[in-house]
Amino acid sequence: MTEEPPRNAMDTDGADAGQGLWQACVEQLAQDLPEQQFNTWIKPLTAQVAPDFSKITLLVANRFKLDWIRAQYAGRISALLEALYGQPITLELALAQREAVTRTYVRPVASEPTPSAEPPPSNGGGEDATPGVFRTRLNAALTFETLVEGTANRMARSAAMHVAGSPGHLYNPLFIYGGVGLGKTHLMHAVGNRLLADRPDAKVLYIHAEQFVSDVVKAYQRRTFDEFKERYHSLDLLLIDDVQFFANKDRTQEEFFNAFEALLAKKSHIVMTSDTYPKGLANIHDRLVSRFDSGLTVALEPPELEMRVAILINKARAEGAEMPEEVAFFVAKNVRSNVRELEGALRKILAYSRFNQKEVSIQLAREALRDLLSIQNRQISVENIQKTVADYYKIKVADMYSKKRPASIARPRQIAMYLAKELTQKSLPEIGELFGGRDHTTVLHAVRKIAGERQQLTELNQQLHVLEQTLKG
Numbered sequence: 001m002t003e004e005p006p007r008n009a010m011d012t013d014g015a016d017a018g019q020g021l022w023q024a025c026v027e028q029l030a031q032d033l034p035e036q037q038f039n040t041w042i043k044p045l046t047a048q049v050a051p052d053f054s055k056i057t058l059l060v061a062n063r064f065k066l067d068w069i070r071a072q073y074a075g076r077i078s079a080l081l082e083a084l085y086g087q088p089i090t091l092e093l094a095l096a097q098r099e100a101v102t103r104t105y106v107r108p109v110a111s112e113p114t115p116s117a118e119p120p121p122s123n124g125g126g127e128d129a130t131p132g133v134f135r136t137r138l139n140a141a142l143t144f145e146t147l148v149e150g151t152a153n154r155m156a157r158s159a160a161m162h163v164a165g166s167p168g169h170l171y172n173p174l175f176i177y178g179g180v181g182l183g184k185t186h187l188m189h190a191v192g193n194r195l196l197a198d199r200p201d202a203k204v205l206y207i208h209a210e211q212f213v214s215d216v217v218k219a220y221q222r223r224t225f226d227e228f229k230e231r232y233h234s235l236d237l238l239l240i241d242d243v244q245f246f247a248n249k250d251r252t253q254e255e256f257f258n259a260f261e262a263l264l265a266k267k268s269h270i271v272m273t274s275d276t277y278p279k280g281l282a283n284i285h286d287r288l289v290s291r292f293d294s295g296l297t298v299a300l301e302p303p304e305l306e307m308r309v310a311i312l313i314n315k316a317r318a319e320g321a322e323m324p325e326e327v328a329f330f331v332a333k334n335v336r337s338n339v340r341e342l343e344g345a346l347r348k349i350l351a352y353s354r355f356n357q358k359e360v361s362i363q364l365a366r367e368a369l370r371d372l373l374s375i376q377n378r379q380i381s382v383e384n385i386q387k388t389v390a391d392y393y394k395i396k397v398a399d400m401y402s403k404k405r406p407a408s409i410a411r412p413r414q415i416a417m418y419l420a421k422e423l424t425q426k427s428l429p430e431i432g433e434l435f436g437g438r439d440h441t442t443v444l445h446a447v448r449k450i451a452g453e454r455q456q457l458t459e460l461n462q463q464l465h466v467l468e469q470t471l472k473g
């Protein structure tokens with residue numbers, strides 16, 4: 001039995017309350033989803049709810065359905081359960097008869113497709129291949145049209161569009177790097193989808209680096225390297241995600257090197273993504289790293305405020321909801337790190353609005369995101385910023401208040417002032433006071449300077465991104 005009674009939808013304890021929570025979720029989904037989708041995927045599910053509400057296990061009839069529900073609906077169900085219950089609940093999916101496959105839903109899958117009535121293509125290459133049929137593994141929802149453009153992705157987007165329009169020529173390979181949830185996977189799928197729209201016969205494959213590793217292992221075990229080569233070396237466009245996963249996998253690196261050379265020799269295009277630039281990759285052979293860097297390497301930056309606002313408004317619209325601009329600004333100011341987190345915040349707000357049958361407003365967003373906002377408010381103080389920045393740049397915290405002026409100290413101090421203005425509600429004079437009694441014009445100068453440089457200098461922008469992530473915990 002739970003010590004703390006479940007909130008909102010439930011007013012009883014134990015199993016009944018658990019089923020009540022699930023029922024409330026199902027009812028909401030029945031309203032949100034097209035009838036056919038709801039009847040096919042959601043209605044047949046049964047739920048087991050842990051007595052303390054820490055976990056909900058959904059029982060699914062077969063593995064195919066399980067994978068599809070995980071990819072298409074788990075994010076939405078998870079957010080809805082959290083909105084209804086008032087705190088996170090672990091969502092698991094298991095096979096109904098024999099709980100052989102149990103998969104915990106942790107976070108939205110990188111390329112999580114938007115719900116659609118269509119089941120996933122079941123033809124394909126690799127393990128689940130139907131002989132003679134080629135599967136691209138592309139997600140049709142991830143296109144250039146659904147990708148919001150901003151300063152943060154302008155260069156990567158335009159390079160990707162160029163590749164899609166004229167593969168095999170400039171920018172080969174195209175290497176896209178950046179932090180989590182910034183749109184690398186989306187951009188890759190967009191290239192593949194655009195090329196296929198222009199040339200439906202093109203052989204395009206999207207694959208995550210881990211899947212490539214697994215294909216190499218299988219080819220090795222089964223001695224099917226000829227098939228493996230035939231599969232990879234015959235592509236027109238290879239989109240390979242998260243190549244940092246090749247680290248320390250020598251055999252995979254060798255096979256990837258061979259595929260790389262073969263594809264480039266026949267003027268096929270390769271697009272790769274990674275969490276860092278090629279020379280920053282650890283435990284990858286030099287000859288591969290230099291190949292990765294031999295075309296065009298572009299970074300995806302964290303989206304700027306206006307871009308975050310546009311993303312929220314667009315995504316709300318795609319969900320059939322309207323998000324007023326002032327609400328989008330409020331959310332975008334509070335959720336800064338990446339697009340995936342923005343999507344999570346949006347899902348919470350929409351679920352909260354639907355469940356409570358209230359219009360989307362700043363007040364409603366504040367309530368729906370209360371946990372997130374309270375974590376931020378609790379953690380981010382000017383003192384915390386000063387300490388984090390001092391640690392990061394390896395200076396003393398006391399230098400934040402001192403009158404010392406060498407650049408090695410003055411610059412981190414300006415960065416800390418900028419972050420204090422960005423991440424706290426403090427006024428310029430208050431911040432000046434906390435930095436050793438400095439004048440507010442000094443703070444204003446620092447804030448403007450760092451904000452301006454952030455737009456120009458990739459390295460500074462990334463450092464600020466890391467600091468922001470650290471401060472938000």
Ligand SMILES: Nc1ncnc2c1ncn2[C@@H]1O[C@H](COP(=O)(O)OP(=O)(O)OP(=O)(O)O)[C@@H](O)[C@H]1O
Nearest residue numbers: 110111146147148180181182183184185186339340
């Ligand atoms: N500019 C954008 N406009 C609209 N949606 C975006 C944009 N950038 C990212 N997204 C969305 O944000 C989510 C996360 O993006 P994506 O999975 O491409 O990130 P990623 O950089 O590949 O992250 P990871 O490294 O964690 O795999 C996706 O749902 C994607 O569609």
